[in-house]
Amino acid sequence: MLDNLTQRLAKVVKTMRGEARLTEANTAEMLREVRLALLEADVALPAVREFIGKVKEKALGEEVVGSLSPGQALVGVVQRELGALMGADLGPEAAQLSFAQQPPAIILMAGLQGVGKTTTVGKLAKYLREQKKKKVLTVSADVYRPAAIAQLQSVTGQAGADFFPSTAQDKPVDIALSALDWAKKHYHDVLIIDTAGRLGIDEEMMKEIAAVHGAVKPVETLFVVDAMLGQDAINTAKAFNDALPLTGIVLTKLDGDSRGGAALSVRHITGKPIKFAGVSEKLDGLEAFDPARMANRILGMGDILALVEEARKGVDAKAAADLAAKVKAGGKFDMNDFKAQLGQMKKMGGMAGLVDKLPAQFQQAAGNANMDQAEKQVRRMVGIIDSMTPAERAKPDLIKAARKRRIAAGAGVQVQEVNRMLNQFEQMQTMMKKLQGGGLMKMMRSMKGMMPGMR
Template sequence: MAFEGLAERLQATFDKMKGRGKVSEADVKEMMREVRLALLEADVNFKVVKKFVNDVKERAVGQEVMKSLTPGQQVIKVVNEELTALMGGEQTKIATAQKSPTVVMMAGLQGAGKTTTVAKIANHLRKHNNRKPLLAAADIYRPAAIDQLETLGKQLNMPVYSLGDQASPVDIAKGAVEQAKEEHCDYVLIDTAGRLHIDENLMGELQEVKQAVQPDEILLVVDAMTGQDAVNVAESFNEQLGITGAVLTKLDGDTRGGAALSVRQVTGVPIKFAGVGEKIDELDEFHPERMASRILGMGDVLSLIEKAQTNVDDERAKELEKKMRSAEMTFDDFLEQLEQVRNMGPLDDLLQMMPGANKKAMKNIQVDESQIGRVEAIVRSMTKHEKDNPSVMNASRKRRIAKGSGTTIQDVNRLLKQFEDMKKMMKQMTSGQKGKKKGKGGFQLPFM
């Protein structure tokens, strides 16, 4: 997670405040000194830090906090609200023009991940908004940029408009818009050229493209790992091009996250998307309030629910619930559920969305996803009869399964026992038997 260092510092500071029956102005000043240092270490713009700290301090020493029954919690609530405001307050979605197609011009420096982001946004629009996008290859300078976009288009089965690397970006952009109208595409995403640094030629060309197609959105792709440089780039592009939003890439990397907390405040434009991985579907809409909650260790349950809704089959979930109620769940059902959970993303990322996930207690939890593969191997080494009736397992069957899955008999025994424990626990939970004794904390994968 990009904000891991910042999150740890802030949460350690706030842990001292929780439960205090009384909070003095001196306590607030001490806490804000820690917050200020944490933000500066996270590479947040110093002007942004100064304003943020002053805004929080002003509210935190006011009547609403000092005279409340839980002043420590109230201070944290103020920080959460101001942190949300710092990143834009409310989510801002990508524009939709009144008359199709909606033209989105993508800009950014070379190496920020612009071409891949074009494809990611197109995929997001089709998957979540039922849109029909067209991709336009207008980066005629970077070697293989056109080939890269065409490859991504084929991968997504989406049209890509290209005139090669000899045509002008203006002609390519105009041609793409015309083709989108002919093919009834409702979005055009234009991949423009980048540079290693901002120069007059780059800006002049982008301004010509802007004037030619009058885009509904100009989204700046910003590499979150570049820290303060990302803010300077955003400020310069905004002054010369008039961007309407930003997309942060590489938020999953080893970055301090300062760019996300600074771009919105410095440019005044909203962050609309965040790239959280290299895969084509690893792009999230940016929710300021959810990001603030994650930074402060309050979790991001809404995003977790959305991932589940996208990746879990509702009908199968209902069917499985019925089986759980009657303790009829088989190992085939278990494998299917395991696959749906894995489709939601890396388990480490899912844990980060749980309330309190960034606490020190959670840092010791290491999820080795290769072990899940070993569990799958054990189940797949069973016959259909064994999956449906685990009670038939005897010593020879277990030896065969262990050999076939490359595990030990002890591993097989552990999985069988935990599977039965899970079925019992689920039956109790779904039957509402609150008073009965539960198992030892529920189901846990072997080897973990």
């Protein structure tokens, strides 16, 4: 997201390295780069003007006078103001969902068709159920789009939440009231209502959603917007903000476009906090939005906290503890363990997902690696292991020439790839032995070049 801004700021920091202090001239040069990067990222012109004005005011003020590193000091100002532009100035409470009402807390989802609203309802249901331990009920008031109700039923089932059935013959207001009655009787903590989207803004749609809002009086009215919409996001945000008392924004497809200007524009136009961001198509691909952390990621400072959270979600703690106990007791690290480790990495979003959250200098170090190719190699490795017999997985020493040919044929790869995978397995096995002996630093050094594609 906003990769161009990251690159432009890095360039300006380098050029300012020899400067003794911040001046109107060298600040103006950097702000020009920032302005161009924001406009290229489809950020709305009013938001760009206000942002540049604030950065200029702070940069030439007392905050950075006397700094030994003017370029870095200016990036610091940009980082703080970028966070403020996305809502950091509203405080951490603003991005939280409110449950301050007699259960069920009602969440109304609004937005245009095609922005990923129904999938977001499923993601939010999963998030509330797993992260907040809430009993969640979903309902679709979209009686126009073919299969909308069936789609919501499907994603709700995958999320492990409850679903209230409706039909295309029902009226949206009646659907919402019936679902509310059911939620009360069955002691649900949260009711999420998915409303109809249109391909464009129209008066009939706005009247209908306003009627549903008036009937159930939700505690949260979330506007779902596609981060790839660019300038169009501004018009839709304004229309929905005028028609409904929005309480927050959910950005979808934040991982799908390097421009991502909607993240900055929509918050500026509506004045409402961004509460969630969709970061992948998977049902667990919804993150609580943190403006300061997002500003860090945009500026190439990485998001190590998100990386830690991803690891906590993706890693099977029991499996990790069992493997550690096995190695410590002198047990041999086998192919089943190796496959499990590859699976854990996949759960954490794969290599591309992990690298994306690292600071810019680490991303640059991995820049030569072809991430797509690396992901394919990991999938091939899993396929090779799946082609082995249980005995071969438990004792890889059994795998000689004839077995290698059979495994390669079963996995649809060349024998050389089987050999390469066995070499990587042996390296991992060696690392595990070092871990058993307490040589953690030796193990870290031997990890260089271990993962496929990361040479």
